[in-house]
Amino acid sequence: MLVTGKGGVGRSSVTAALAQLARARGRRVLVTEIGDAPEDYSPLARYFGRDRFSVEPQVLEPGLRGVVLLARTGQELFLKSVLRSGTIARAALSSDVLRRLLSAGPSFREMGVFFQLLTYLRAQHADGKPEYELILVDMPATGHTLSLTGLPDLLLKLVPRGPIAESLKEGQAYLNDPTRAAAWLVTLPETLPVSECLELIDGLRKTQVPIGGVMLNRMPVDPFTPAERALLTTALGHRDVLGHESFDRPLLTQRELARLLAGTSLPVYPLPEFAHAGLIGSLKTALETIAPIARSAS
Amino acid sequence: MTAARIGELLRTKRIIVCCGAGGVGKTTTAAAISLAAARAGRRVLVLTIDPSKRLAETLGVSRNPPEPVAVPPERQKAAGIAPPATLHAWMLDHKLVADSAVRRLTRSPADAEKVLGNRIYQQVSSMVAGMHEYTAMEALYRLTNSGAYDLVVLDTPPSRHALDFLEAPRRLSRLVDSRALQAFLPRSDGLVSRAASKVIHAILGAVFGDEFATEFVGFVGTFSGIFQSLNIDVNEMRRFLSGDDVAFLLVTSPQPATLTEAHFFQDKTRELELPFRGFVLNRSRALNVDKPLPDAAMLPSPVTPEAQSALDKLQGLARHELELAGRDVALLRDLETRAGANATAIALPELPQGADDMGTLITVADVLSNR
Numbered sequence: 001m002l003v004t005g006k007g008g009v010g011r012s013s014v015t016a017a018l019a020q021l022a023r024a025r026g027r028r029v030l031v032t033e034i035g036d037a038p039e040d041y042s043p044l045a046r047y048f049g050r051d052r053f054s055v056e057p058q059v060l061e062p063g064l065r066g067v068v069l070l071a072r073t074g075q076e077l078f079l080k081s082v083l084r085s086g087t088i089a090r091a092a093l094s095s096d097v098l099r100r101l102l103s104a105g106p107s108f109r110e111m112g113v114f115f116q117l118l119t120y121l122r123a124q125h126a127d128g129k130p131e132y133e134l135i136l137v138d139m140p141a142t143g144h145t146l147s148l149t150g151l152p153d154l155l156l157k158l159v160p161r162g163p164i165a166e167s168l169k170e171g172q173a174y175l176n177d178p179t180r181a182a183a184w185l186v187t188l189p190e191t192l193p194v195s196e197c198l199e200l201i202d203g204l205r206k207t208q209v210p211i212g213g214v215m216l217n218r219m220p221v222d223p224f225t226p227a228e229r230a231l232l233t234t235a236l237g238h239r240d241v242l243g244h245e246s247f248d249r250p251l252l253t254q255r256e257l258a259r260l261l262a263g264t265s266l267p268v269y270p271l272p273e274f275a276h277a278g279l280i281g282s283l284k285t286a287l288e289t290i291a292p293i294a295r296s297a298s
Numbered sequence: 299m300t301a302a303r304i305g306e307l308l309r310t311k312r313i314i315v316c317c318g319a320g321g322v323g324k325t326t327t328a329a330a331i332s333l334a335a336a337r338a339g340r341r342v343l344v345l346t347i348d349p350s351k352r353l354a355e356t357l358g359v360s361r362n363p364p365e366p367v368a369v370p371p372e373r374q375k376a377a378g379i380a381p382p383a384t385l386h387a388w389m390l391d392h393k394l395v396a397d398s399a400v401r402r403l404t405r406s407p408a409d410a411e412k413v414l415g416n417r418i419y420q421q422v423s424s425m426v427a428g429m430h431e432y433t434a435m436e437a438l439y440r441l442t443n444s445g446a447y448d449l450v451v452l453d454t455p456p457s458r459h460a461l462d463f464l465e466a467p468r469r470l471s472r473l474v475d476s477r478a479l480q481a482f483l484p485r486s487d488g489l490v491s492r493a494a495s496k497v498i499h500a501i502l503g504a505v506f507g508d509e510f511a512t513e514f515v516g517f518v519g520t521f522s523g524i525f526q527s528l529n530i531d532v533n534e535m536r537r538f539l540s541g542d543d544v545a546f547l548l549v550t551s552p553q554p555a556t557l558t559e560a561h562f563f564q565d566k567t568r569e570l571e572l573p574f575r576g577f578v579l580n581r582s583r584a585l586n587v588d589k590p591l592p593d594a595a596m597l598p599s600p601v602t603p604e605a606q607s608a609l610d611k612l613q614g615l616a617r618h619e620l621e622l623a624g625r626d627v628a629l630l631r632d633l634e635t636r637a638g639a640n641a642t643a644i645a646l647p648e649l650p651q652g653a654d655d656m657g658t659l660i661t662v663a664d665v666l667s668n669r
Contacts, residue, residue: 007319008553043555192350223615228608231597235605241592242623243616276554 002149002209004139005186006196010217014186014271015138016047017283022134023064024284030057030120033138034113034148035068042068044138047280057120067120069137074112077119082163110151111164118171145200149175149183149207175209182212187260189216189253198263213267213292216257220273222250257293267292304547304644305667307575308335308449311545313442315452316578317563318549323580325349326654326662327549327646328453329357329387334663336385337378340448343386345437347453353654357387364394366441377656386447388437395433435535536570545575552582552626560636575641577633582645584630586623591616 001018005011012033019031033044033053042052048060053068060066079089123131139145152172159165175181183204187197197214204211224232224247236244260268269290274282307314308331316328325346332344343366346357354360358370366388368374379385401410434455442450539546548563550556560577567574592612597605626645633643646665649658 008322008551041558195350223611224608227604228611231605232608232612235596235598236592239592239596240589241596241616242586242589242619243592243612243614246615246619247612 071109071112074116178210312543330662
């Protein structure tokens with residue numbers, strides 16, 4: 001599962017809750033995120049009581065491991081598999097020139113991340129089933145997601161043969177297979193997030209990654225009955241009082257929800273707004289029974 | 299020494315760099331700062347990255363012009379910009395900037411077309427990590443020195459770390475710096491570099507196949523030649539950006555990690571010796587503390603039980619808003635403390651989302667310049 005969406009929409013907390021849910025259902029889970037440097041602070045890892053994930057899968061809780069996907073880790077894994085020697089791969093990577101090339105060269109960073117992910121997809125458990133029955137990837141910004149999912153197509157045009165091509169094709173087969181992979185978009189019922197979500201859907205469609213659906217996070221609950229709403233609408237008028245904005249918010253939410261539903265035929269799943277304390281638990285409970293928003297027959 | 303207010307910065311500086319994570323309203327803030335400076339009588343250029351459709355239309359750059367363009371004259375006039383003051387805008391599309399650099403730096407149009415048509419160039423110009431940042435720097439450097447503007451405002455590419463745009467070009471420039479490249483190029487002298495070159499060829503060959511490796515190495519040579527002549531030495535860029543006439547601002551929004559981010563940004567600018575001048579706290583609800591709470595007086599009398607219940611719920615929402623406002627007031631105070639003697643902090647109200655029209659920009663510009 002690739003969990004994607006713009007910063008600030010609650011993507012990491014949704015990823016963490018999905019990991020907890022899958023683990024509770026007895027699956028072997030690997031939760032990952034794409035990092036820039038091993039020492040980076042990770043908001044996702046915070047939900048598992050850590051400052052950051054390690055560069056190799058580390059047990060977070062029984063049945064749940066976490067790892068940070070880094071260009072360098074993947075590049076090393078790849079060189080190891082191609083050169084069939086860890087020593088040579090490490091020696092090659094310690095070459096200053098090669099390091100410079102790999103940190104700036106065309107798509108090498110994405111390639112590293114892609115290969116590291118592929119390594120975990122390939123891993124087999126002793127029981128013959130995959131070592132990781134569910135891999136969750138928390139995808140930072142929109143651009144990152146598209147450069148990763150679009151990588152195979154792009155690079156295969158340049159490098160149609162050879163070990164890179166083989167890995168790309170293998171990874172692409174995973175990513176484009178709706179029975180094995182899906183991208184999930186997290187967004188908010190607000191103007192910009194909805195617009196960006198619709199753009200991202202378009203972008204993902206082009207890279208042929210199957211999309212599971214949209215999670216509309218932090219849907220406010222409207223505490224008012226229609227009669228109360230009518231009464232207060234008149235009483236409030238244009239008054240600039242505290243509470244007016246929150247009173248209007250469900251209306252904006254409905255407008256943005258309608259726009260989202262009109263813009264895509266994908267299922268849209270609402271997630272309520274929860275307090276920060278106990279957030280992951282609340283989200284997990286909500287995810288257990290989540291159902292898409294019904295669309296009118298029209 | 300008293301810290302210069304944002305209003306003073308935009309009247310006196312030559313470059314204002316707006317940094318910040320994605321989604322905090324950085325692009326709108328950069329546009330509002332530019333507008334405020336132009337309204338104060340300066341010739342201003344805003345270099346924007348990935349503006350909303352609405353903002354691109356407001357600034358007149360929705361068609362992605364190849365060079366900076368003036369905001370339509372009637373709109374400038376309506377916004378209170380009087381000649382010689384002007385407001386220009388340009389959308390930093392990295393492909394566009396790279397293409398225009400190739401055109402300027404190649405000897406003939408035919409040469410340029412050869413490079414632009416190269417399939418590796420086409421892919422690479424959009425794939426190379428740091429390309430966005432590199433081109434932003436290139437444009438900032440060139441346009442600031444063009445003499446056409448009193449102030450250039452730079453909106454930086456979104457990234458997890460606010461100063462990534464300074465680091466990314468370094469990665470790229472380390473790649474294209476001549477010593478590193480010698481190892482790739484067959485004409486290298488010296489036994490050691492020839493040996494290194496062989497190793498690298500062998501690795502690239504094993505990974506990509508010999509044919510592509512050869513093509514790629516050839517390409518890196520040509521491409522790096524072009525980028526070397528751009529003459530953007532990262533150290534020179536650093537000097538250029540550390541001058542007295544430059545101000546770095548961190549644009550942020552109220553969230554749990556804001557203070558951590560602010561702290562990180564300040565440390566990092568200090569480490570890089572960049573002139574950090576202030577925090578812009580967007581989407582602040584701090585101003586809400588002055589708003590009244592809803593009360594029974596606004597209800598028609600007599601107050602029915604239903605009206606009372608509705609009011610109770612509304613008051614609940616109002617108390618929550620007040621609590622959030624109080625939190626934002628405290629956050630702004632913390633940022634002011636953190637800003638210290640040489641910098642400032644300012645809060646901007648939450649704007650209706652997507653409202654990137656001239657009217658909204660003027661509202662923000664007024665808040666910015668009155669401080």
